Amino acid sequence: MSLMPHIIELRPDKGLLDPDFEKYQFVDDPVLILEKRLEKEVLRVEPSASQDSWLETRSFAYHNHLFKNPFDKKCYFINKDYELWYLDGSGTLEFIYALTKASLESVSPVYNPSLSFASQNIIVASNGHCNLEIILKQGSQILRSSIFNDIEPGIILNSVCVKNQSLINVAMCFIIEDNGKKYSEIVLYSYSSTDSDQLLSDVKLASKRVLRVKGAVEYANLESNGMYLHLMSQDSATFVFDSSNPICNDLPVDNSQEINIPKYCWSQDEDTLTVWVKILDGVDKNQIKVCVKPNNIHIRCQDLLLITGESGHRLDPDLTTWSHEKDTLKIELFKSDAGLMWHELIKGDTGGECLPNEALASEVHSRLAHLCTSQPDIETGHPILGFNSEQLEECDIQERENHLQRIHLSSHKTTHLAILGANNHLMFTRKVKSGQILCLRHDHDGCLWIASENDGDEWNLKHISTFPGFGYVEASKTNKKFCISSPNGLYVAIVEHARHIFLYEKPIGNSRIGHQRIIDLGCEAQANLVLGAVASNSHFYLLTKNKLYQLQLNSGQVEDGTTMLQ
Secondary structure, eight states: OOSSOEEOOOOOOGGGOOTTOOEEEEOOOOOEEEEEEOSSOBOOOOOOTTOOSHHHHHHHHTOOOOEEOTTTOOEEEEBTTOEEEEEOTTSOEEEEEEOOOOOTTOOSOOOOOEEEESSSSEEEEEOSSSOEEEEEEETTEEEEEEEEOOSOOOEEEEEEEETTTTEEEEEEEEEEEETTEEEEEEEEEEEEOSSOTTTOOSOEEEEEEEEEESSOEEEEEEOTTSSEEEEEESSOOEEEEESSSOOOOOOOOOOTTSOOOOSEEEEEOSSEEEEEEEOOTTOOGGGEEEEEETTEEEEEETTEEEEEEEBSSOBOGGGOEEEEETTEEEEEEEBSSTTOOOSOSBTTOOSEEEOOOHHHHHHHHHHHGGGTOOSBOTTTOSBSOSOOHHHHHHHHTOOOOEEEEEEETTTTEEEEEEEEOTTOOEEEEEEOSSSEEEEEEETTEEEEEEEOOOSSSOOOEEEEEEETTHHHHHHTOTTEEEEEEOTTSSEEEEEESSSEEEEEEOOOTTOSEEEEEEEEOOHHHHTSOOOEEEEOSSEEEEEOSSEEEEEEOOSSOOOOSOOOOO
16 A cells, blocks of 8 residues: 555536536525424533634534434434434324433533434434444334443544444544644544344444544545545544554644745636746746646756646646746746636645635626625516625635545555645535535535545545536525535525525526525524524425424425425
8 A cells, every 4th residue: 555645636527517507596486384393302512611612613503403314314303302303204203212311410521412324224323422322223113222331422423334244333523622722533433243234233342543633524434345434624634543453653743833834836817827936046047947848847946846746737838938036936827728727736736825816806706796696686686695795705715725535444544635725615515325425616616526435545536416606606605504405416505594595406407597595484483593404305304493394395306205294
């Protein structure tokens, strides 16, 4: 296995992009809203006085209390008595299981309860405290459960039954404090059974691994082969413990106080890229060598190699120019594909810094302002979106760079790495029967990707679908809490913290216009925060502390057999 990770470049399938997309147009077709009052309120845990960091605030604020089982399409939630309830296919709420109650006397941190579905018949549940339960069910009947009382309190990120083995792998996340700083830790539990996963007899902890990350964990997925973890976070993860294969490396060194000086800076517009590199003052131009080929850049000053590697996309080398003044070398590069926005100058090179182009940002905003204007559409007279340009620009410049890693659990090595630029942030994930789907922003669109699973060194992320223009739209929603798409990928919803839901339907056929619906739950819902949300192909579900809402979508989408609440 290579010591260096293989760099993955996320290049969308051009056949799945729609450059002619125009806008999301408001439609006021009625949406039937049904509601059911819950017998007992949903269990919602507030952060303690010690859980005051940004990481913990984020974890509590965006926790989804409504859990969808991708294997049977049922929605689950947990009430304040730690009772597990689900909404079945007939629209009836049914009690299924009572989780272990958290001890109020303990001083350990407590999180909101969480669920994950390792297979069609296995539910993994955490009460947010020190209890993890592996539950075997058949239909709506509970056959057996195994309770473990010695885990770190946290949130379940993912679980999976390892194929051809009697193993259940579980990934959990919690926040720790070390030397006055708080980190995210991912704990990987592996539980073995003496029988197949259909029996779950004599379940025991087989191994435990711990990884640490600076910043938030955006996404985690365990491969069903039991060998790899996919992890998206704001920094690379480092192993700090492995019960089955001890590690030697020290804890990650905090270099947050060090100044990170880029090797070079670059900026771009629709046609060109400008690169600036620091050189020694007074260098003669004959000592500077700039070699640009269609797919390669090589820049040398004296005996020092400044930049070298494969370019992000194709260049027109014949138009390249360069100049230098005092201690700065300036290179003008011309794109072969005009209008294509680059996410990196050199593939896999993280040593450069991309500078914003204010003129380009202004031009892009003027072109796409119709996606977020508060002015009514000329044809319909209805607003397309409810946010103004100032809000959009303010939220659209908040840039974070994430790392997407494929990590080999036994060797502790990152085998594959994708560094996502500031404009490729994660908008949502969706659990499917095998793996998870990620929606990443690409320019102005939302691109859906799914990662492959295999036992070897090959790994790729496949672009499977696109929500045109949605990247720009999502960035304008400063009050969003959840972003969720339907299983068939025909619509995506943005849910605010209270009262409002925005639905965006993909254009049908060759249409350049998608439909947008704004749903208002009313004044009563304003006082109740939305705690959970789930999307099916024909319905959308919202959970507050004491109500479950069902929105029936009359959009011509494929029915999935779910009926209305009774």
